[in-house]
Amino acid sequence: MKTLVVGASLKEERYSNKAINMLREYGHEVVAHGLKEGKVLDVDIFKDWKNYEDVDTVTLYLNPTRQEEFYDDIIKLHPRRVIFNPGTENSVFVSLLSKNDIQSEEACTLVLLRTEQY
8 A cells, every 4th residue: 555645744754754655665666755855764855746646544733724735635645534634624625525435534643653553
């Protein structure tokens, strides 16, 4: 299962960075999109939106306003689910996802991984 981290950061103290580390620790394939290009472990962070394929889960680390520009891109991926991490909750996007048969979940990726619910 491939996970796309949207809002990925090179800063180790950021939760998106911690999520990449933990997803890899748990053996998940990860692709990442962020404001700055770089690398976290073996995961490249891309600044430009790529043609990501076979994405099962999108985990968001962007506030609702910043998410708007990615609505169409994420919907086109047609992932199984989108995780809204704390601070990213967005009822408008949840509604759009639902209309496109994409599950959404308000949860913390780190907690889901640690509690074996991911």
